[in-house]
Amino acid sequence: MNLRFLKLINFRLHKNSFIEFSDNLNYIIGGNGQGKTSILEAIYYISTTKSYIASSDYEAVSFSENFFDIEGTVDDLTENKVKLNYNALSNKKEINLNDKNIYSAASIIGKFPIVIITQSDYKITLGAPADRRKFIDSIISQASETYLNLLLEYQKTLRQRSSLLNQIKETNNSDLFRQLDVWTETLVNRGTEIVKHRLKFIKSFNDYITACYSKIMNGAEKPIIKYSFNNCEDEEKVEPVFVEELDKLREQELRRATNLVGPHRDDFLFYVNDYELKSFGSQGQNKTYQIALKFGQFFFLKDVLGKTPMFLMDDVFGELDSYRANKISEYLNEIGQAFITLTDFSNFSHLNKSVNDKIINVTKGNVTYV
Numbered sequence: 001m002n003l004r005f006l007k008l009i010n011f012r013l014h015k016n017s018f019i020e021f022s023d024n025l026n027y028i029i030g031g032n033g034q035g036k037t038s039i040l041e042a043i044y045y046i047s048t049t050k051s052y053i054a055s056s057d058y059e060a061v062s063f064s065e066n067f068f069d070i071e072g073t074v075d076d077l078t079e080n081k082v083k084l085n086y087n088a089l090s091n092k093k094e095i096n097l098n099d100k101n102i103y104s105a106a107s108i109i110g111k112f113p114i115v116i117i118t119q120s121d122y123k124i125t126l127g128a129p130a131d132r133r134k135f136i137d138s139i140i141s142q143a144s145e146t147y148l149n150l151l152l153e154y155q156k157t158l159r160q161r162s163s164l165l166n167q168i169k170e171t172n173n174s175d176l177f178r179q180l181d182v183w184t185e186t187l188v189n190r191g192t193e194i195v196k197h198r199l200k201f202i203k204s205f206n207d208y209i210t211a212c213y214s215k216i217m218n219g220a221e222k223p224i225i226k227y228s229f230n231n232c233e234d235e236e237k238v239e240p241v242f243v244e245e246l247d248k249l250r251e252q253e254l255r256r257a258t259n260l261v262g263p264h265r266d267d268f269l270f271y272v273n274d275y276e277l278k279s280f281g282s283q284g285q286n287k288t289y290q291i292a293l294k295f296g297q298f299f300f301l302k303d304v305l306g307k308t309p310m311f312l313m314d315d316v317f318g319e320l321d322s323y324r325a326n327k328i329s330e331y332l333n334e335i336g337q338a339f340i341t342l343t344d345f346s347n348f349s350h351l352n353k354s355v356n357d358k359i360i361n362v363t364k365g366n367v368t369y370v
Helices: 036-048 119-126 129-143 145-171 175-217 235-248 250-256 283-305 322-332
Strands: 002-011 014-020 025-029 067-075 079-087 092-097 100-102 114-117 223-226 269-272 310-314 338-342 358-363 366-369
Touching (some): 002 036, 014 036, 025 036, 036 114, 119 283, 129 175, 129 283, 175 322, 269 283
Antiparallel strands (some): 092 100
């Protein structure tokens, strides 16, 4: 799967940019605030229908404009034309795939799988459990539409149940308890399926993270990811454990009007040589782990979906020592097409650039080629 071109209109600094890409490595060069990261953001938009930078689509509209357009062509088994328009006046976003309107983001997620490495990836290993859940869920969701839909339904269930818990706390209406039991049953059913998907995924994904970490560190250290639901790793026992924990915490949930049990509170633990990374890992080990996770994500999605994900790296090389940067540069040769932003090439002699790679300069939203 390759991205042939992007057309950007009123997208941040890009008033009207047409960008053609190589099937190999695409180095996007520019100083801070010149518009290079916006190109990666636009690629992410056509793959996921949202930004990885901004919480609101409005933030991506060029100054003094009231809309933006993103258009791209992705070659898979066939040519796919993706168009995305956002209108700031109506606050509406329209997505079009091969001249057909797409009304749900779930319909396009996973069709053009994507992996992105950014400076904020430190949150995956060093941040809160929610950061690790978000990362793991993003991988499984791209690989499984069933899982994505389960997550969406589970979030709705959490909101409904939370609303009921609040109403019960305020009114103590006995009729609401029967409704709560119904939503609790739904929570258990959907939550159990989510946990089972996660358990299966981790068993498979550990092979990928081990291989990718070893490639960078030459097998000197062994990583592993651990996941359990309330210390339960047996898929058949997840549901009874779920029910037991809900019964145990029922009074607390009613008193605090909060959903205290479920996969929305789980964590994923990362280890290197049997030591927990977050507590005992060095800065270098954390950075290596973060990058290995993303390479693992790439090869996992490639194997499961049978198509090559788009691979993005946003200003990452400047954070790496020369050894890790060189190893990762070598690894990129196995990726195929990739999009890499850099401030310049002067300090990156370790990058293995070939004649088939493309250098794209970006200055104040204007694109030129070397």
